[in-house]
Amino acid sequence: MLQINYIRENTADVKKRLAKKHVKDVDQIIDSIISLDEQKRAAQLQLEKNLAEGNQLAKQIGELMKTGKKEEAESIKARTVELKESSKSVEEKVKNLEDELFSVLVTLPNLPNEIVPEGKTPEENLNVFQQGEIPKLYEGALPHWELASKYNLIDFELGNKITGAGFPVYKGKGARLQRGMINFFLDEAMKAGYTEIMPPLLVNADSGFGTGQLPDKEGQMYHVGVDDLYLIPTAEVPITNLYRDVIVKEEDLPIKNTGYTPCFRREAGSYGAHVRGLNRLHQFDKVEIVQIAHPEKSYELLDEMVNHVKGLLEKLELPYRILRLCGGDMSFASALTYDFETYSAAQERWLEVSSTSNFENFQSNRLKCRFKGKDGKNHLVHTLNGSALALPRIVATLLENHQTPEGIKIPKALVPYVGFDMIN
């Protein structure tokens, strides 16, 4: 959530940057926010004056009662009754204005960093880095969903039966590949200084709000109605919310946590082309890296995270590229996002396998996660996170790109984790 003070003091800049994210009617929305804020503060001032006088009088009454001057006390009481009456309506006004202001503020996305490219669609994302050779597959090479069934790795039909579409069943070497990769990613994160967290997979609404899923993406999360809990769409939610309502020590920054969790996404409305096999699932596995950072260091740390993900993809021997997302393709809460895509040779397309972002203080303002600075004041931290990595599309490209007529070769780095070097 954007800070009202920032909007007040940087109105023109806020308008300009929100326009980059293609917010409709920005000028009008911001102007109405400014006006609501002014009205709110004016009303609040009036209310506080009333309350201050009331407090003052109440004290006097106390004194008078103690010294036995009942009549005098009674006469003052009349004034307090008056004050109370007028406070009531002003208080209501303040509350209404506050609610209105809040409800507009939560709908505004984060401001994009200045290096975010202009653009509306994924085609306008900026390709900032590409590495690895795009493999030439032999005649008769298969897409991963056919490989998965040929080698009995993943059973999509069984998943349909016991749950529904988008819930695959991993079997045998397919299952071991999942488990091995999870361990591999966690170990790599640990080597990079992240602390492993094993969080709950269900979160409450406050947590959903803290990281920005609520109210923006309510429909994308599975909701357990009886208990009013949400299945996490990413480990980012519980791991970042660890620091909700926390004032961290400045010298503890950056705080680096990682965690493996299954992720649950309803993906409502995203059926159609390109959702076959592992390309889009309702449940998938992911290792996430999360940082709580000093505002002055957050972009440095974003680069560090990007490098970490690069290293993973290189160890997996997959061709990949990095995109700096344009204003129109970025997520609601992000200030700067790098997407990683691996090239799937059998599908002849790029698949997103990681999204690494700096949220600056957009999440921390909701989370109320702060640190006490050397100036003695509290400041919002910056939060960052990235997939390192999401499994399904990695598995898809891995199966497709590393297939040979004799079977699928497992990258060297993974062999110790999965316990075999070939799927055949």
Next chain:
RNA sequence: GGAGAGGUGCCUGAGUGGCCGAAAGGGACAGUUUGCUAAACUGUUGUACUCGCAAGGGUACCGAGGGUUCGAAUCCCUCCCUCUCCGCCA
């Protein structure tokens, strides 16, 4: 699921209508002392909003929301949460 207890500041914990934004202890931080460490002593130590150039004010917050009252951490109502015991169970 049944029964009971309780939610107060960084923590423990007192307060039960005005002197309470809140005792005391612990912790943390700073200073004194000190060869170093420890100990001791002294001091500081909540958050948010808001007014003000500033100095400095004001308001709110003792789980949440309502109510009673001139005045509520304290009394009343509703809700939420946590803990203990029993039952069930991985």
